[in-house]
Amino acid sequence: MSSAMMDALKATNGQTITCKAAVAWEAKKPLDVTDIQVAPPKAGEVRVKIISNALCHTDIYTLDGHDPEGLFPCVLGHEAAAVVESVGDGVTSVAMGDVVIPCYTPECKKHDCIFCQSPKTNLCPSIRSTQGQGLMPDGTSRLSKDGKQIFHFMGCSTFAEYAVIAEISAAKINPGADLDKMCLLGCGVATGWGAVFNNTKVEPGTSVAVFGLGALGLSVIQAAKTAGARRIVGVDINDAKFPLAVEMGATECVNSITCEGGDIKAVLMSTEKWGYDYTFDCTG
Secondary structure (H helix, E strand, C coil): CCHHHHHHHHHCCCCCEEEEEEEECCCCCCCEEEEEEECCCCCCEEEEEEEEEECCHHHHHHHCCCCCCCCCCEECCCEEEEEEEEECCCCCCCCCCCEEEECCCCCCCCCCCHHHHCCCCCCCCCCHHHHCCCCCCCCCCCEEECCEEEECCCCCCCCECEEEEEHHHEEECCCCCCHHHHHHHHCHHHHHHHHHHHHHCCCCCCEEEEECCCHHHHHHHHHHHHHCCCEEEEEECCHHHHHHHHHHCCCEEEECCCCHHHCHHHHHHCCCCCCCCEEEECCC
């Protein structure tokens, strides 16, 4: 981190920052790029400067009014790479200038948390209840516009130049990483790789079918190839996605609408008599 960048981060420590954000004032309405105020972090919190963002289907799902936990007004976004601008009292795991990925399902890692101590799940409940209410762990928001409260989203709210997240939500990464790409680790890539290596534990020599070739499906394909799967079939309704899927590791791709006879099941079973060892639904 350059000294100029560190000085710029230090200059706003302890102050409320006015910055640009894409605010969702209500469901089914376009995002409003406007100035908002981002308060300093409180105890156990971290304020970050957002460097890059990716768009997840969940953001659109919420904006369309389908998310039962969707609250408005809010700042959407949960796939990002960021730099720590300042930290609240008691924060020890990150410091100003650290590069982090905001995490919407973080782990407290406490010895008495049965979820964090279990190898079967990562659904730690330590901040889940307030996060689902669009608030920080203390039950309040750090986001506002001209005094009007704005809700947080998934504990991240990265569609803004700055965000405040819980300390446990800040995953520190290599500062030399390409941050324009690392934002994808916040959701799509981590979900795809986790599905292959943590949930199903795909073994070498197995067969895999992946339905849906967006960011998640491509991540599953990458992981399945790394795991040693012998056949990886990508399935989608958009042929334009096939070249990248093959580049990522798919052995073949099939269009489920235009395939022979329009029967994707028959096509898939024609090459794997006993079916596929693993199938992944990544259709969103």
